[in-house]
Amino acid sequence: MKLIFEKHKEGRRGFTQAKPDVPETKGLDGKYMRKSAPRLASVSELDVIRHYSGLSRLNYSVDTNFYPLGSCTMKYNPKFTERIASLEGFTDVHPLLPQLSGGGMLAQGSLEVLYEAERLLSEITGMSAFTMQPLAGAHGELTGAMLIAAYHKANGARRKYVIVPDSSHGTNPASAAIAGYEVIVIKTGPDGYMDLEEYKKKLNKDVAAVMLTCPDTLGLFNPRIKEIADMAHGVGALMYYDGANLNAMLGKCRPGDIGFDVIHINLHKTFATPHGGGGPGSGPVGVGEKLIEFLPISRVIRRSDGTFALDYHCHKTIGYIAPFYGNFGVILKAYAYMLCLGREGLVEAAEAAVLGANYCRARLKAYYDLPFDKICMHECVFSASRQAKHGVHAIDIAKYLIDKGFHPPTVYFPMIVKEALMIEPTETESKETLDEFIEVMIEIARLAEENPSLVTQAPIHMPVKRLDETKAAREPNLRFR
Amino acid sequence: MSYIPHTKDDVKAMLKAIGVSRVEDLFKDIPAALRPKSFNIPPGKSESEVTEHLKKLASKNATGLINFVGAGFYDHFIPAAVDAIVSRSEFYTAYTPYQPECSQGWLQAIYEYQTVICELTGLDVSNASLYDGGTALYEAAMMAVRFTGRKKIIVDSGVNLIYRTMLYSYTSNLSIEFLETPVVHGQSSREELLKHVDDKTAAVILQNPNFFGSVDDYSDIVEKVHKNGALAIASVYPVSLGLLKSPGEMGFDIATGEGQSLGIPLSFGGPYLGFMAAKKELVRQMPGRIVGATVDKDGRRGFVLTLQTREQHIRREKATSNICSNEALCALRAAVFVSLLGAEGLKELAERNYQKAEFAKSELLRISGVEVKRSSPTFNEFTVLLPRQANEVVYRMIDKGFACGFPLGRFYKGMDNYLLVAVTEKRTKEDIRKFADCLEAVL
Known part of the structure; x- marks a missing residue:
């Protein structure tokens, strides 16, 4: 498709301002003015609508395609939450309103949403309190790492290390490093769980925290997780829970009960807010009792008269991690979703998510290698190494699936599985959809043996064929000129 | 409501393919000791109930105020x-x-x-x-x-x-x-x-x-x-x-x-x-x-x-x-x-903001005791020195239907009488005049 800039025609306009209603005054001194106008497209409103509508049709999305992208929980995003988030009573509130004197009363509705969402998340996860401020999962991790640092500092210790397993999301070590920690990586054992012997060896009083995903990125729940937590606590380290996979745990197990001290949740995963093509997400952080005093400011509190207010009096706080109270519009959708599902709905979601993943696992394991062959939680991780012997790699499988109308699973992650295919079907996909996907996966396994080139040349039905990523990185063309 | 499509037969067929008899069997790796100590979540509600509840909460926010608060976050029109x-x-x-x-x-x-x-x-x-x-x-x-x-x-x-x-x-x-x-x-x-x-x-x-x-x-x-x-x-x-x-x-x-x-x-x-x-x-x-x-x-x-x-x-x-x-x-x-506006439209939008803010300055300057700092040029936001605490003025202006600006004393020591006023293209001449009149009245 042409770029919007290639549709430019001088003199065309897509929006007109109201006529000026105030007397014109002298303009700014020329030295403050820009010399060259930005080269933007001049197009009509219809041009804009047709352009972006056209672009939208080039995307796969949850609303148009099965999207079993492991670790991302691409479940259906209920439409009513969109309508709620677009109510003017929510969209038109300036974030500084509650900070004006008497202003707290001007945003009681929004403050109540934040307060109640925080309470629900606390109960769902077994944590004592939440900050709703982190703007994405990775942002939550960084906030968590900062909380951990503040906690140790207050206890007079400056610990140096954060432990992560080699199966962790890349954001875990990156967040720890950015917060100022050195990272110790623990290998995964042959059973698919973090190697406990190596963990014991590396754990000492210089370790600030252990960051774990649970269920882990292989989709497995480690039955010895409590032991891991107890050992960490034994040396004074804190336990960090990466909530990317919380969907499997709803009503089945709570990170707080296991002994996790700090957790982040991805509202755009577990709580069904749309992923928006990469964001906005929301990554609230929950803490146990002993970390509450370090939470970012401000905090939403409920006064004795039932009204809500912002509290800025937290002298041990890590400070400001977001300009205001978080991605309010996203939190609002997640809150509506939680109210709608309620207790039984949340449990059913976890159950159906785990059922779907195990169904895919059971039906595909005769065709693909399953490095850790046991019951999984919300996702299952296969390896395409059997197919790779015929020249059909995970990336080829992904591209063939695209041709067949499916968004591929996550490929090449976790890094500890060769040719990884990480399938997370989520609870909102029907058995028929799973069956169609499974049939195509079986067809690929057959083609890999009989006619691999049919797979390796895919996709052939998409607007573009495989793209030259090396050229993109070697000769960066990052904007239109 | 949980958006799950499975019928009882679907669940049965899926469990059979997996080789277990109950869904709960899939959670056997979670030890009994780690099951939730509580899960005190209210029962689910219908889409219409949740919508009504949140509409009520939305109506508790004061969105009817005429807004002159900016401080980095601005009330512009969205096509x-x-x-x-x-x-x-x-x-x-x-x-x-x-x-x-x-x-x-x-x-x-x-x-x-x-x-x-x-x-x-x-x-x-x-x-x-x-x-x-x-x-x-x-x-x-x-x-x-x-x-x-x-x-x-x-x-x-x-x-x-x-x-x-x-x-x-x-x-x-x-x-x-x-x-x-x-x-x-x-x-x-x-x-x-x-x-x-x-x-x-x-x-x-x-x-x-x-x-x-x-x-x-x-x-x-x-x-x-x-x-x-x-x-x-x-x-x-x-x-x-x-x-x-x-x-x-x-x-x-x-x-x-x-x-x-x-x-x-x-x-x-x-x-x-x-x-x-x-x-x-x-x-x-x-x-x-x-x-x-x-x-x-x-x-x-x-x-x-x-x-x-x-x-x-x-x-x-x-x-x-x-x-x-x-x-x-x-x-x-x-x-x-930006595509809707184009370079011309963006310039026009910026000019409107500038002109309206300049008009607001001139209207506020008419009030005795109010000073508008003119030492440096501004775009669509400027500071006003009031004869009394800005915090108080903001409070009184809320009653008159205005979010009249941001009191700088909240962020800067010694600036308790300063108000930061933003004027976007959405504010009409009438809004600005009324704003000045009300401000004069509350001072």
Whole structure:
């Protein structure tokens, strides 16, 4: 498709301002003015609508395609939450309103949403309190790492290390490093769980925290997780829970009960807010009792008269991690979703998510290698190494699936599985959809043996064929000129 | 309501294929001792019940006030076409475009967004967006630290206090030295700032217009900063760039800012849009996603996520940032907003804001005891000195139906009588006149 800039025609306009209603005054001194106008497209409103509508049709999305992208929980995003988030009573509130004197009363509705969402998340996860401020999962991790640092500092210790397993999301070590920690990586054992012997060896009083995903990125729940937590606590380290996979745990197990001290949740995963093509997400952080005093400011509190207010009096706080109270519009959708599902709905979601993943696992394991062959939680991780012997790699499988109308699973992650295919079907996909996907996966396994080139040349039905990523990185063309 | 499609027969068939008899068997790895101690969540409600409940909460927010509060977050009009496009679920229910062949729409939209940001800021490269203006500024500061290998950063106190506070929070465990230099008569003090710039300085951070609304041309500062081998970082307000000298024209190395004013609702503080642009030699230090153009096997133009060796999913603890996502849907809002306006429209929008603010100044000046600081030019926001505490005035103006501005005493010591007033294109002549009349009455 042409770029919007290639549709430019001088003199065309897509929006007109109201006529000026105030007397014109002298303009700014020329030295403050820009010399060259930005080269933007001049197009009509219809041009804009047709352009972006056209672009939208080039995307796969949850609303148009099965999207079993492991670790991302691409479940259906209920439409009513969109309508709620677009109510003017929510969209038109300036974030500084509650900070004006008497202003707290001007945003009681929004403050109540934040307060109640925080309470629900606390109960769902077994944590004592939440900050709703982190703007994405990775942002939550960084906030968590900062909380951990503040906690140790207050206890007079400056610990140096954060432990992560080699199966962790890349954001875990990156967040720890950015917060100022050195990272110790623990290998995964042959059973698919973090190697406990190596963990014991590396754990000492210089370790600030252990960051774990649970269920882990292989989709497995480690039955010895409590032991891991107890050992960490034994040396004074804190336990960090990466909530990317919380969907499997709803009503089945709570990170707080296991002994996790700090957790982040991805509202755009577990709580069904749309992923928006990469964001906005929301990554609230929950803490146990002993970390509450370090939470970012401000905090939403409920006064004795039932009204809500912002509290800025937290002298041990890590400070400001977001300009205001978080991605309010996203939190609002997640809150509506939680109210709608309620207790039984949340449990059913976890159950159906785990059922779907195990169904895919059971039906595909005769065709693909399953490095850790046991019951999984919300996702299952296969390896395409059997197919790779015929020249059909995970990336080829992904591209063939695209041709067949499916968004591929996550490929090449976790890094500890060769040719990884990480399938997370989520609870909102029907058995028929799973069956169609499974049939195509079986067809690929057959083609890999009989006619691999049919797979390796895919996709052939998409607007573009495989793209030259090396050229993109070697000769960066990052904007239109 | 849980949006699960399975019938009883489906569940039975799936369990049979798995080889277990009950769903609960799939959770046997979770030991009994780790089952929830409580799960005290209210029972589910219908879509209509939840909608009614939240409509009630929405009505508890005071959205009827005529708004003159800005302070970095502005009440601009959003054309309906912007909402129409971001409501297309092929955009909003997709994820990060990891698989380019089925994500060309998103990738091209982000490439166009990057172009828009480069054009507005006058710089070479942009990323696919960051969380907000504050985190974008923090990332820019870290880029400068990595690029120069130095650890001292000078921050002009005209930079939004919220952003300065965020910078200090994020770096509290890193050995980075921050130095704040004063604003005098509304403008950055050259003398104070430049005397601290030396060969240990990684970057100087300035904001235009600054928090007090003052417009400046920082070219002279930037030139001297460069002589010391340091980088110059600007935090800017994108709507103002329709009119004001761009960071690129002033020689800045990195520009960041809050993109909320480009078609994104105020929405109580988020989701917003952090944008970042830089000179091309800094591209490999940039955080976040970047989209690049390339060709497919048949030589057709296509787009991919590129320069990924900077990123956490490949570099892990050695990545330039821990950022994984971007604010794509907000970036799309900005791209659509700017496409609707075009360069002419953006200039017109900026002019309207400027003219209305100038009109408001003249109306407020008529009130006895009110001073409008005229020592430096402003864009659409300015400070007013009141004969009494601004806090109190704001409180009384709420009763009259106005959110009349931000009391600077909340952020700056000794400025209790100062009010920061923002006037966007949405405020009519009548709004402004009524605002002045009411202000006169409450003083």
